[in-house]
Amino acid sequence: xxxxxxxxxxxxxxxxxxxxxxxxxxxxxxNNAQTTTQTTxxxxxxxxxxxxxxxxxxxxxxxxxxxxxSGLYTIAQPTGWAILNxxxxxxxxxxxxxxxxxxxxxxxxxxxxxxxxxxxxxxSDTLTRDVLAQTWTRYNRWEETNRRIEDDRLIIDFSIxxxxxxxxxRQVSWTDGQYxxxxxxxxxxxxxxxxxxxxxxxxxTLHPVPGMDVAPFNWQAFYxxxxxxxxxxxxxxxxxDVAAGRTAxxxxxxxxxxxxxxxxxxxxxxxxxxxxxxxxxxxxxxILSVEPVTxxxxxxxxxxxxxxxxxxxxxSGYALLLTxxxxxxxxVNLRFPGSAIDLSTLPAxxxxxxxxxxxxxxxxxxxxxxxxxxxxxxxxxxxxxxxxIEPIPLSADSLPPTATPLPTLPPTATPxxxxxxxPTAxSxSxxxxxPTAxSxxxxVPxxxxxxxxxPTAxxxxxxxxxxxxxxxxxxxxxxxxS
Numbered sequence: 001x002x003x004x005x006x007x008x009x010x011x012x013x014x015x016x017x018x019x020x021x022x023x024x025x026x027x028x029x030x031n032n033a034q035t036t037t038q039t040t041x042x043x044x045x046x047x048x049x050x051x052x053x054x055x056x057x058x059x060x061x062x063x064x065x066x067x068x069x070s071g072l073y074t075i076a077q078p079t080g081w082a083i084l085n086x087x088x089x090x091x092x093x094x095x096x097x098x099x100x101x102x103x104x105x106x107x108x109x110x111x112x113x114x115x116x117x118x119x120x121x122x123x124s125d126t127l128t129r130d131v132l133a134q135t136w137t138r139y140n141r142w143e144e145t146n147r148r149i150e151d152d153r154l155i156i157d158f159s160i161x162x163x164x165x166x167x168x169x170r171q172v173s174w175t176d177g178q179y180x181x182x183x184x185x186x187x188x189x190x191x192x193x194x195x196x197x198x199x200x201x202x203x204x205t206l207h208p209v210p211g212m213d214v215a216p217f218n219w220q221a222f223y224x225x226x227x228x229x230x231x232x233x234x235x236x237x238x239x240x241d242v243a244a245g246r247t248a249x250x251x252x253x254x255x256x257x258x259x260x261x262x263x264x265x266x267x268x269x270x271x272x273x274x275x276x277x278x279x280x281x282x283x284x285x286x287i288l289s290v291e292p293v294t295x296x297x298x299x300x301x302x303x304x305x306x307x308x309x310x311x312x313x314x315x316s317g318y319a320l321l322l323t324x325x326x327x328x329x330x331x332v333n334l335r336f337p338g339s340a341i342d343l344s345t346l347p348a349x350x351x352x353x354x355x356x357x358x359x360x361x362x363x364x365x366x367x368x369x370x371x372x373x374x375x376x377x378x379x380x381x382x383x384x385x386x387x388x389i390e391p392i393p394l395s396a397d398s399l400p401p402t403a404t405p406l407p408t409l410p411p412t413a414t415p416x417x418x419x420x421x422x423p424t425a426x427s428x429s430x431x432x433x434x435p436t437a438x439s440x441x442x443x444v445p446x447x448x449x450x451x452x453x454x455p456t457a458x459x460x461x462x463x464x465x466x467x468x469x470x471x472x473x474x475x476x477x478x479x480x481x482s
Contacts, residue, residue, distance in 0.1 A: 050165065053191035054102055062201050064395035068093050071212045071221020071232050071385075074392060075108050075183075076205035078198065083397040088235065090218045104194060107184040108206055112217055117175050120154040126180075127156065127173070136160065139167075153203075160186070170195055172203050179213075181206055210296070211387045222248060225394050227262040229322075229330045232385040234378065244399075254375075255315075256336045258382070265329040269321065274301035278319045281333060282307050285317065288342045298322040298330070298388045304342040307335065314339035320383050332386050336379055343380040346373050 062076035069086050070093040077083065081097035081104075094109035117123055124147065136142040139162045146157040153174045160167040171184040183203045187195040212221065215232045223230040226245035233250060240249040247261040267273065271290045279285050285305040293302045300322035307315050317335040324330070349371060371377075392398075 050103065050188040050190050051101075053188065054194055057194070057197050060197070062205055063393060065205070065393050065398070066095065066097075066395050067209075067221070067223060067392060067398045068095055069220050070217065071209055071219075071223060071230055072217070073110055073206060073208045075207075076202060077395040077397065078106070078202070081106060083395075088218050088220065090216065093217060102191065102194060103188050104191065104198070105186040106198065106202065107182075107186075108202070109182055110206075110208065111180045111182070112178075113180055116177065117180060118177055120149045120152050120174065123154045123173050123175055123180055124149070127154070132156075138162075140164075165189075168192060168195060170199055172199055174203075176208075179208070209389065212385055215381050215385050222250060222260060223392070224248065224260070224262070225392065225399065227328070227330060227388075228391050229260065229262070229332075229386065229388045231260065231332060231382060231387070233258070233382050252336070254337060256334065256379075258332060258334045260332045261330075263329050263331070265323055265327050269300060269323050269329070271301060274303050274319075274321050277321060277331075278303045278305055278317075278333075281319070282317065282335075284308065286340075288316075288340060289344055291344050293320060293322070295322060295387050296389075298324050300330075302344055302383070304344055306340040313337070316341035316343075318343045318379065318383055320386050322386070322388060324388055330386075330388055332383065334379060334382060336376075338376070341376055343376060343383060346376055346380060349373075349377060 059079060061079045064077050064079075065074050066077040066083060067074050068088075070088045072093045075095070077097060078099075080101065081099045084096040084098050086095040087093070087109075091114075092109055092111045094107065097106040097108075099105075113126065117126065129144070132144065133142075136158075139160050141161040143159045144156060145159050146155075148155050153172055156171045156173075158169040158171075160169055166189040167186055168189050169184060169186040171182060173180060173182040175181065181203075183199065183206060185195045185198045185202075187198075209230065212230070212232055218235055219232045220235050220237075221230055221232045222239060224244055234252070237250055237252045237256070240251055241247070245262070247259055250258040250260070252258070275287050275290055278287065282305065285307045288304040288306055290304075291302050293300050300320065303319045303321070305317050305319070307317060309315055314337070315335050316338045317333065319331060319333040322330045
């Protein structure tokens with residue numbers, strides 16, 4: 001082959017190689033260009049908007065009062081706010097209130113701090129960012145925007161984001177040297193005037209109930225809105241047959257029983273009358289002691305006695321009888337297992353004996369001394385909480401259930417005797433069956449338990465839940481559901 005022919009062959013081969021490589025690579029660039037061209041920006045999600053804020057506060061009243069189930073305090077329940085999930089723990093008693101129309105949440109509580117807090121500065125020292133963070137866990141984002149002390153009250157402002165919406169909150173806290181009291185309001189960012197209105201009125205309505213803090217925080221209360229007497233008892237006990245103005249029964253977990261009632265006082269109440277009253281209620285009672293008792297403006301007697309149940313097992317009891325100026329007798333009678341236990345003469349509680357340090361490394365410390373009267377001290381504490389207090393204008397959420405009246409039978413006509421002639425011997429019996437009463441099985445109407453839905457705003461979150469504080473929390477906050 002000549003040189004020219006060889007040269008032409010090489011040129012053709014190189015050209016074909018270039019064509020093949022270009023056919024492989026160029027589509028890649030083409031695909032990338034096409035993909036880039038087809039990419040579009042995502043559609044922006046519209047942010048939900050709040051309803052128009054309420055500007056006329058004349059329809060919001062603070063006349064109705066909510067009594068916390070612990071009996072430790074009362075607070076006004078503003079018109080339009082519903083009670084949510086009250087909490088009673090060993091160191092805090094909290095309640096939340098929700099308004100689904102205004103998207104506003106109120107949170108109120110009292111707390112027994114681990115260490116004494118003397119003033120607002122002491123409260124501020126306890127409310128660190130870590131502590132506050134526990135109260136905002138259900139929100140997307142929160143920030144403290146301001147903190148100040150005014151009139152010995154700590155005021156903290158917050159900026160909050162929930163479901164891409166901005167909320168504002170303010171917490172007001174104060175102390176009496178023993179407990180911390182707090183009220184917090186969460187509201188939409190366009191309803192700051194509502195937040196100010198609520199906090200201008202609510203803190204002044206939070207009042208501890210006198211005499212109730214002698215019992216543990218996590219006890220609950222029985223209050224009769226007709227008789228105005230109140231007491232507290234362990235949370236594991238249960239109320240039975242409770243209705244305003246009627247005898248209430250409260251049952252314990254270890255065979256205890258307690259009756260609380262009000263009656264008209266006939267004659268003067270002295271030691272003899274008090275003893276006679278107890279023996280009339282408990283016929284087989286043996287009186288152990290009678291002592292005078294004064295509770296605020298009420299006077300009376302405490303009567304300790306021993307008795308037994310139907311099986312002959314020994315029981316003890318203590319009845320507290322208090323009289324008021326309106327001629328009423330308020331009584332609470334507690335019976336519990338135990339032989340001849342007089343709650344009025346229990347020895348003072350003693351501290352557990354501490355183990356003495358010894359020089360010997362293998363020495364075993366002496367066991368702590370137990371208090372054999374610990375259970376009986378709880379019974380004495382129950383009786384100590386029995387008080388007659390000023391009437392509370394309770395809200396509907398605080399009222400006990402209304403007693404259902406017992407059904408009565410309508411009067412029946414008295415049958416009259418008719419002179420029906422006796423059949424003669426010639427008459428034949430038709431064996432007509434006598435009519436019998438037929439049961440119509442008419443169902444008794446019952447409650448349907450249909451829930452009434454709360455109004456909600458379109459495309460806006462409805463704050464409904466309250467964050468339940470733990471025993472270590474200093475600030476409990478209601479937060480909206482996600």
